[in-house]
Amino acid sequence: xxxxxxxxxxxxxxxxxxxxxxxxxxxxxxxxxxxxxxxxxxxxxxxxxxxxxxxxxxxxxxxxxxxxxxxxxxxxxxxxxxxxxxxxxxxxxxxxxxxxxxxxxxxxxxxxxxxxxxxxxxxxxxxxxxxxxxxxxxxxxxxxxxxxxxxxxxxxxxxxxxxxxxxxxxxxxxxxxxxxxxxxxxxxxxxxxxxxxxxxxxxxxxxxxxxxxxxxxxxxxxxxxxxxxxxxxxxxxxxxxxxxxxxxxxxxxxxxxxxxxxxxxxxxxxxxxxxxxxxxxxxxxxxxxxxxxxxxxxxxxxxxxxxxxxxxxxxxxxxxxxxxxxxxxxxxxxxxxxxxxxxxxxxxxxxxxxxxxxxxxxxxxxxxxxxxxxxxxxxxxxxxxxxxxxxxxxxxxxxxxxxxxxxxxxxxxxxxxxxxxxxxxxxxxxxxxxxxxxxxxxxxxxxxxxx
Amino acid sequence: xxxxxxxxxxxxxxxxxxxxxxxxxxxxxxxxxxxxxxxxxxxxxxxxxxxxxxxxxxxxxxxxxxxxxxxxxxxxxxxxxxxxxxxxxxxxxxxxxxxxxxxxxxxxxxxxxxxxxxxxxxxxxxxxxxxxxxxxxxxxxxxxxxxxxxxxxxxxxxxxxxxxxxxxxxxxxxxxxxxxxxxxxxxxxxxxxxxxxxxxxxxxxxxxxxxxxxxxxxxxxxxxxxxxxxxxxxxxxxxxxxxxxxxxxxxxxxxxxxxxxxxxxxxxxxxxxxxxxxxxxxxxxxxxxxxxxxxxxxxxxxxxxxxxxxxxxxxxxxxxxxxxxxxxxxxxxxxxxxxxxxxxxxxxxxxxxxxxxxxxxxxxxxxxxxxxxxxxxxxxxxxxxxxxxxxxxxxxxxxxxxxxxxxx
Numbered sequence: 087x088x089x090x091x092x093x094x095x096x097x098x099x100x101x102x103x104x105x106x107x108x109x110x111x112x113x114x115x116x117x118x119x120x121x122x123x124x125x126x127x128x129x130x131x132x133x134x135x136x137x138x139x140x141x142x143x144x145x146x147x148x149x150x151x152x153x154x155x156x157x158x159x160x161x162x163x164x165x166x167x168x169x170x171x172x173x174x175x176x177x178x179x180x181x182x183x184x185x186x187x188x189x190x191x192x193x194x195x196x197x198x199x200x201x202x203x204x205x206x207x208x209x210x211x212x213x214x215x216x217x218x219x220x221x222x223x224x225x226x227x228x229x230x231x232x233x234x235x236x237x238x239x240x241x242x243x244x245x246x247x248x249x250x251x252x253x254x255x256x257x258x259x260x261x262x263x264x265x266x267x268x269x270x271x272x273x274x275x276x277x278x279x280x281x282x283x284x285x286x287x288x289x290x291x292x293x294x295x296x297x298x299x300x301x302x303x304x305x306x307x308x309x310x311x312x313x314x315x316x317x318x319x320x321x322x323x324x325x326x327x328x329x330x331x332x333x334x335x336x337x338x339x340x341x342x343x344x345x346x347x348x349x350x351x352x353x354x355x356x357x358x359x360x361x362x363x364x365x366x367x368x369x370x371x372x373x374x375x376x377x378x379x380x381x382x383x384x385x386x387x388x389x390x391x392x393x394x395x396x397x398x399x400x401x402x403x404x405x406x407x408x409x410x411x412x413x414x415x416x417x418x419x420x421x422x423x424x425x426x427x428x429x430x431x432x433x434x435x436x437x438x439x440x441x442x443x444x445x446x447x448x449x450x451x452x453x454x455x456x457x458x459x460x461x462x463x464x465x466x467x468x469x470x471x472x473x474x475x476x477x478x479x480x481x482x483x484x485x486x487x488x489x490x491x492x493x494x495x496x497x498x499x500x501x502x503x504x505x506x507x508x509x510x511x512x513x514x515x516x517x518x519x520x521x522x523x524x525x526x527x528x529x530x531x532x533x534x535x536x537x
Numbered sequence: 538x539x540x541x542x543x544x545x546x547x548x549x550x551x552x553x554x555x556x557x558x559x560x561x562x563x564x565x566x567x568x569x570x571x572x573x574x575x576x577x578x579x580x581x582x583x584x585x586x587x588x589x590x591x592x593x594x595x596x597x598x599x600x601x602x603x604x605x606x607x608x609x610x611x612x613x614x615x616x617x618x619x620x621x622x623x624x625x626x627x628x629x630x631x632x633x634x635x636x637x638x639x640x641x642x643x644x645x646x647x648x649x650x651x652x653x654x655x656x657x658x659x660x661x662x663x664x665x666x667x668x669x670x671x672x673x674x675x676x677x678x679x680x681x682x683x684x685x686x687x688x689x690x691x692x693x694x695x696x697x698x699x700x701x702x703x704x705x706x707x708x709x710x711x712x713x714x715x716x717x718x719x720x721x722x723x724x725x726x727x728x729x730x731x732x733x734x735x736x737x738x739x740x741x742x743x744x745x746x747x748x749x750x751x752x753x754x755x756x757x758x759x760x761x762x763x764x765x766x767x768x769x770x771x772x773x774x775x776x777x778x779x780x781x782x783x784x785x786x787x788x789x790x791x792x793x794x795x796x797x798x799x800x801x802x803x804x805x806x807x808x809x810x811x812x813x814x815x816x817x818x819x820x821x822x823x824x825x826x827x828x829x830x831x832x833x834x835x836x837x838x839x840x841x842x843x844x845x846x847x848x849x850x851x852x853x854x855x856x857x858x859x860x861x862x863x864x865x866x867x868x869x870x871x872x873x874x875x876x877x878x879x880x881x882x883x884x885x886x887x888x889x890x891x892x893x894x895x896x897x898x899x900x901x902x903x904x905x906x907x908x909x910x911x912x913x914x915x916x917x918x919x920x921x922x923x924x925x926x927x928x929x930x931x932x933x934x935x936x937x938x939x940x941x942x943x944x945x
Contacts, residue, residue, distance in 0.1 A: 097616045097686035161641040167594050168637030174601050175630040178608060178619025182686050185608045186616020190833030193609025194840050200602045201848035207594035208859045215591040215868035231855070266833065268609075268840045276914065283921055323935040324928075330901070331924040338908050338917065393910075441935045442894045496686040497623045510631055514638045521645035 097183040097496075104500040105491055108180045111504040113476070115173050118511050120472060121465050122166035126206070127240055127289030129159045130232040132297075132321060137226050151317055153217060154525070155297075160214050161521045165514060167207065172507070180500070184483050184493035187263060191256050194268040195246040202239035205231050240289070244282045245272040251475065252277035252346050253484050280342045281475075283335050287328045288471065291430065292464045294325025299461025300526070302454040319447060322457065325464070326434030333431050336424070337390065343478075344391035347485065348400035349409070350478040353416040355387050356380075357401045364388045364399040369421065372413045375403070411480040419473035426467035430460055541832035544610035544841045548603050549815050553808040555599035557714055560707065560807070562596050564715025565589050566636070566663025567708065568738060569656045577734070579649055582656050584731050585715075586643060588722040591868040593640060595859060597633065600670075610841050613684060614822050614831040621687040622676055625669040625695045632666030635659065664708060671707030675700030678814060679761040680824040688823070698760040702753035709746040710807060716742050717787060717803045721796030726866065736791055739799075743788045750784075750810075767817035776813030780806050890934050897931035900924070 102108070133155050140148035174196065178185050185193070209231040216225050249255070255271020256263050272278075301318035304310070344351045351357075357364055358375025364387040370380020388397040402410050433456050440448045448454075483490040538546075565585040572578035589596075608615040619626060639659035646652045672695040676682055679699040682689050694700075720735035757765040767773050783806035790799035822831045832838060862868050900923045908920025 097613065097620065097684075097688075157644055161644050164594070164637045164641040167597065168634045171597065171601060171633050171637075172630050174604055175619075175626055178604070178615055179623045179626055179630075182616035182620040185619065186612045186686070189608040189612030189615060190610070190837040193605060193612065194837065194844060197602075197605040197609050197841060198844055198848070200598065200605050201844075201852060203601060204595060204598045204848075204852050205855060207598050208855045211591035211595060211859055212862060212868060216862065219867040220862075264834070266837050268837050279917070279921075319936055323932055327897075327928040327931045327935070330931075331904070331928060334905055334909055335921075335924065338920075393912075438931065438935055442890070445890075495620045495623060497620055497691055499624060499627075499691065503623075503627050506627075506631065510634055514634060517638050517642045521642055524645035524647070 097186040102494045102496060105494050107500045107504050108494050111507060112176055112180055114508060115176055116472060117469050119169040119173055120468060121292060122162055122169060124289040124292035125162045126166055127236045127286060128293035130229055130236055134229045134233060141222055141226060147313055156214055157525050158522060161518060163210055165518050180495055181493040182495050188484060190266050191268055191271050192246045192249050195242045195272045199239050199242040202235040205235040240285060241282060244285055245278050248275050248278040248281050251479055251485050253487050277346055280339045284339050287332045287335055288468050290328040291325050292468050294321040295460040295464040297321035298325060299458050302457035305454050326437045329430045329434040332427060336427060341391060349405050352400060352402045353411045353413045353478050354420040356413055356417045357399060359403050360401040362398045363396045372417055411478050416474055416478045419470040422470040423467045423474055426463045430464060433460060540838050541829050544606050544838060545828060547845045548606045549811060551599050551603040553811045555603060557804045557807045558596040559599055560667060560711035561715040561718050562589050562593050563663040563667050564711035566659045567712045570660030570663060580731055584723055585719060588719055591863050592859060606841060610833050610838055611831040612833060614826060617684050617688040617823055618682055621682045621689045621694050622673050624691060625672045629666045629669040632662035635662035667707040667711050668704040671704035672700035675703035678764050678818060683824045684826050698756045702756040706749045706753050709749045713742040713746040714803045717791055717799050721800050724796050739791045747784060764817045768813055773813040773817035776809045780809035780813060783809060893930045893934035897927050897934055900927035900930060
């Protein structure tokens with residue numbers, strides 16, 4: 087916490103007028119890529135589960151379902167691969183001084199991630215195109231490395247994010263990065279674990295709710311056979327259980343942020359002054375050190391963050407104004423994430439109780455409308471969560487070590503790149519949406535299925 | 538050789554793989570682009586798509602591998618390259634998005650017209666990306682990148698004779714290796730007519746690539762004198778000879794329809810070109826920056842080397858499996874089902890639902906206790922384990938496999 091922002095910048099940029107555009111371009115790239123990552127984390131496991139049901143029961147329904155899902159996974163995975171490639175380009179293109187100064191500390195995480203990516207890409211090729219020629223067991227086995235690589239990939243990438251939020255494993259000596267220990271910087275960092283669990287659960291929530299939402303929409307349209315019920319129940323069960331666990335994991339995340347990044351926590355809650363027995367405000371607007379028009383819940387922030395109603399919580403005033411993140415952006419992203427997360431957990435409890443107690447799927451149309459709404463909402467919560475942590479870290483790219491404005495490129499072509507990328511991603515999103523619609527409308531007849 | 542050379546050697550090996558495999562992938566797009574119209578053209582485009590579909594993703598990861606190794610082991614050089622050459626790198630990135638997008642879109646196409654449109658998107662990327670990445674190599678070879686952010690002109694660093702020559706060479710050699718691979722794949726699938734069409738393309742592209750390579754050498758003579766000298770007189774000469782020999786040998790093998798050896802000899806020609814560039818350029822990384830000066834600290838270098846070697850132990854067997862299955866015709870789109878269907882076993886009795894439900898509640902309570910109310914790190918670890926226990930047992934309770942039949 088006592089580092090001074092005094093990194094000797096070999097690659098210090100000339101004055102960059104387009105810092106904000108560079109940040110927005112990076113944010114756009116993340117926002118497009120991260121929902122796809124969720125499918126990389128959770129979809130292979132769901133698919134393998136369905137395929138295992140086929141192996142166990144011999145019921146063609148499960149094979150049909152798995153094959154249709156695998157076509158969706160192929161399209162989403164392709165989009166994930168290329169948007170992920172763009173992200174790795176941008177680490178250099180937009181933030182050359184970040185990569186140039188600290189690449190030796192955090193870069194290893196991405197190098198290891200590259201191998202996860204390789205295993206994913208290799209076995210997804212085998213899995214997708216092996217349906218017809220491989221034996222059922224060999225085909226099932228070819229999916230297992232995809233699940234493992236999905237986990238190790240998120241582990242390594244999140245280890246880099248955790249390092250940016252809680253940098254360790256190096257020293258600054260007269261502004262030079264020395265004494266670099268990349269393994270301890272990435273994997274010996276206690277800040278890694280809560281982020282990893284939070285994101286991993288989010289992956290299952292997004293994948294589960296988006297899939298279930300599609301079939302719930304079908305039910306509202308009158309498509310409700312044996313196939314649709316199964317296709318809804320499996321992802322919904324996973325998503326709802328993950329949502330319940332996520333409430334407590336999210337609370338744990340808040341406490342870890344309170345310990346390591348008090349200014350970020352103060353921005354979550356719009357806490358202007360260091361306060362003993364600090365409250366939580368719901369909604370409202372942060373202005374001049376206070377949340378106005380919010381609904382206060384006294385002492386709750388102290389209780390949540392430090393498990394004592396009278397604990398002192400550090401406010402934004404503890405640091406200079408130049409070292410504070412944009413409070414309303416962070417605060418509203420945080421409120422969005424928590425609000426949607428709570429609603430999803432509520433929906434989940436309703437579903438789980440109905441399912442276990444009454445041993446059937448809910449019958450109310452309102453329930454299925456809620457599941458349809460949960461699909462986009464879970465994606466919004468995911469992106470809001472990343473906005474919370476990434477904008478909450480500002481103005482630092484490496485927390486208390488390097489400012490984002492010192493990391494940016496000196497190349498003045500950012501606006502052109504930004505517009506181009508936005509246009510290409512818009513086209514990509516339209517294309518993927520078109521493919522998914524096409525795949526949904528394809529006939530169900532198992533004989534006409536092909537990988 | 539020193540420790541600080543090792544990661545760069547790994548990166549160059551990765552670059553060779555990317556140039557051969559990724560280059561062949563883009564080359565397939567090139568052939569789709571100039572296929573024209575009609576039934577034969579559709580066959581060409583279809584074959585190019587189906588031969589690449591199972592492997593294209595893996596082929597593209599090589600580029601990410603190269604980037605990550607360079608930015609970890611030579612961060613200052615990477616930062617300078619990324620800043621100075623931001624335009625061609627960005628163009629290459631956009632091309633890769635188009636390639637992946639085209640792959641994703643083709644799954645939804647139902648008519649030939651739609652396929653043609655989607656293939657056109659891929660075809661654009663097949664020119665953009667190899668050319669742009671070739672100009673990056675040209676910028677490094679002609680030492681137009683200095684240390685800095687940016688360290689050199691944003692335009693002339695990559696729009697210059699050497700860069701353009703190597704960009705064109707990258708497109709041509711991708712088209713060449715691609716045609717060699719595709720004719721082999723077609724012959725193996727028992728489609729001699731398609732194989733012959735790609736054979737003709739391979740021969741034409743081979744001659745063209747050879748001509749471009751000679752032109753590129755002439756350009757180097759005037760524009761990148763140091764590299765030219767070391768390639769033609771010094772340490773790079775053996776690699777140059779291997780490259781030329783292998784290139785000519787590939788042509789001979791394709792002429793004789795011996796596609797399998799041609800596949801590997803073509804790869805050797807590309808790899809030798811990259812090796813020649815590397816030894817000719819050594820020890821210079823950027824203008825005014827040697828490899829040694831660019832290298833990160835020893836701890837990082839050791840970690841990179843160990844990680845890459847360990848990763849390679851996993852990667853190469855997996856890659857070998859993928860290519861063996863692909864070349865063996867085990868991986869392809871097909872309507873037919875593998876003969877053996879699993880034997881249906883009677884459904885398990887579902888008496889344990891209530892037990893699972895109770896177990897999951899117990900896990901949930903324990904998880905809250907360890908994660909929320911305890912503060913020690915070990916307690917949090919137990920808490921997380923409990924939450925995963927909650928999810929698993931809860932899943933068994935919430936989803937007995939009867940849902941399909943009784944879940945109304």
